[in-house]
Amino acid sequence: MLYLAISATLSENIKSVRVKDSVQEPAEYTFQISCNNCREVNPAPVLINSVEKHDMAGSKGEASFTMKCKFCSTECSVNLNHFEESLGAEPQISKDKRKKSGLAKLSTDSAAILQLDCRGCELTKFYFDNNLTFVVELVSGNKLECQFDQGENEWYDYDDDAGEEVSITDFACEFFKGK
Numbered sequence: 097m098l099y100l101a102i103s104a105t106l107s108e109n110i111k112s113v114r115v116k117d118s119v120q121e122p123a124e125y126t127f128q129i130s131c132n133n134c135r136e137v138n139p140a141p142v143l144i145n146s147v148e149k150h151d152m153a154g155s156k157g158e159a160s161f162t163m164k165c166k167f168c169s170t171e172c173s174v175n176l177n178h179f180e181e182s183l184g185a186e187p188q189i190s191k192d193k194r195k196k197s198g199l200a201k202l203s204t205d206s207a208a209i210l211q212l213d214c215r216g217c218e219l220t221k222f223y224f225d226n227n228l229t230f231v232v233e234l235v236s237g238n239k240l241e242c243q244f245d246q247g248e249n250e251w252y253d254y255d256d257d258a259g260e261e262v263s264i265t266d267f268a269c270e271f272f273k274g275k
C-alpha cells in the first residue's frame with residue numbers, strides 16, 4: 097500500500113491544516129502516474145477523488161480511478177482513501193495503527209493523508225499546488241483557506257482578529273510504502 101504524507105512548518109498560531117474535502121465537494125488530487133508494465137509515465141497528470149467509483153476491467157471490484165496504459169494497454173487502477181486527517185493537530189491515529197500500516201518510520205510531524213492502493217501502476221508525483229484547497233484552523237478558532245500558487249511551497253495570510261501573520265512554509269509531500 098502506498099501512502100501520501102505531507103509535512104510543513106506551521107506558524108505557531110496554526111492549530112491544524114487539512115485538505116478541504118467532503119462528499120458534497122470532493123477534492124481532486126492530482127498525480128503523475130506511471131505504468132508498472134512498460135514503466136512509461138502517462139503523458140498527462142490524472143485527477144483522483146475519494147468519492148467516484150469505477151468498475152475495474154476484468155474483475156468485479158471497483159476503484160477510485162481506472163486507466164488503460166496508452167503505450168502497452170495494461171489495465172491499472174488506484175483506490176484512494178483518507179487516512180490521517182490533518183497536519184499539526186493531535187495525532188488522530190494511534191502509534192499502533194501507524195505501526196500496523198508499516199508507517200512506524202514516518203515522522204510524527206508528517207501526516208499520511210491518503211492511502212493509495214495502486215494496481216498495475218505507480219504514483220510518482222503529487223501536485224499539491226494544483227486545484228487543491230487546504231483548511232487552516234487557527235488557535236484563535238478562526239479558519240482560513242489556503243491554496244498554493246503553482247510551483248510554490250509557502251503561503252502567507254493574516255488573522256485579522258488576532259492581528260497576526262499566518263504562514264505555512266516548506267510544504268512538502270512524499271510517497272511512503274507501507275502495508
Ligand SMILES: [Zn+2]
Binds near residue numbers: 131132135
Ligand atoms: Zn504500459
